[in-house]
Amino acid sequence: MTPFPTIAALARRTNPLAALAALAWLVVVGLPLYYLVAVSLRTREDYLTAGPLAPPSSPTLENYATVLDSGFGRYLLNTVIVSAASVALVLLLALPAAYAIVRGTGRPLRAGFSLLLLGLAIPAQAVIVPVYLIITRLRLYDSLTGIILPTVAFLLPMAVLVLTSTLRDIPEDLYEAMAIDGGGPVRALRTLVIPLSRPGLVTVGVYVAVNAWNGFLFPLVLTQSQDRRVLTMGLWSLQGQFTSNVPALMAAMTLSVLPVFVFYVIGRRRLVGGLTAGFGK
Known part of the structure; x- marks a missing residue:
């Protein structure tokens, strides 16, 4: 049976710079997508009163219906x-x-x-x-x-x-x-x-x-x-x-x-x- 790697072995294999770069790239790509979808599910009043990155308080598909019309x-x-x-x-x-x-x-x-x-x-x-x-x-x-x-x-x-x-x-x-x-x-x-x-x-x-x-x-x-x-x-x-x-x-x-x-x-x-x-x- 192959033994599980120790914490020290995992630490030696870890590349902190690569992990930080991957995290930064995830934020760069994921944040605009989150903003795009979250805002599309909010009402106009909710968008004007809450912060731009706040999750929708009452998600709605009304905006999609408006666009399709x-x-x-x-x-x-x-x-x-x-x-x-x-x-x-x-x-x-x-x-x-x-x-x-x-x-x-x-x-x-x-x-x-x-x-x-x-x-x-x-x-x-x-x-x-x-x-x-x-x-x-x-x-x-x-x-x-x-x-x-x-x-x-x-x-x-x-x-x-x-x-x-x-x-x-x-x-x-x-x-x-x-x-x-x-x-x-x-x-x-x-x-x-x-x-x-x-x-x-x-x-x-x-x-x-x-x-x-x-x-x-x-x-x-x-x-x-x-x-x-x-x-x-x-x-x-x-x-x-x-x-x-x-x-x-x-x-x-x-x-x-x-x-x-x-x-x-x-x-x-x-x-x-x-x-x-x-x-x-």
Whole structure:
């Protein structure tokens, strides 16, 4: 039987600086979340009379009902459409591109990969005017498609980079075994690459979903009607509508953050695995 460690042994294993850093990080992350949820469950009178960090004396869901009656459902649906379409398009384009880069040997592929990576150095703010002109010429202004296409274009370089690193972890022996069995590149992509690259696919999916969900610049410049607003634009308009109703505004922010938080918690392990894949080689 393994003896229990003594207090002295536990003290030697303990890192006080790391523990303090973890505690400080917990406070930095947890305090805003507590404030967000606690205030959203309070009435306006309770918020004005009690302290900002005081727990709600009589929790209520009235603020959430008020937000949902203010068009929040439309903003949420538009954001879900934009995020889901962006994730689907990025995965559909990035995985074959990464597969061609990893398995290909021609100079055009390497040159194309280098050119694609230049997109990481170009901020969207620097090219928003050309993007606006392209979207208007394509007659996609004030549409969800006009938001989706630029979002996919600017998230694609990072997605290809992550998937390229993931695919390099697949052993060469597996490709050779697939070739001996008569499998071509398409079959290898379908039966070998896709199953073994799931951590990278989850990483890209979470990355694209979070960025598309929180996107503000493209919806601001490329849309104008209320029916095409996403959550970021909706929160901006609700901020003016609920200027004096802070609990209702916190309820809107809680509803907008909750789906992304749940999505991240579900895929966080594969997210870390996909981000570190291939970089140890």
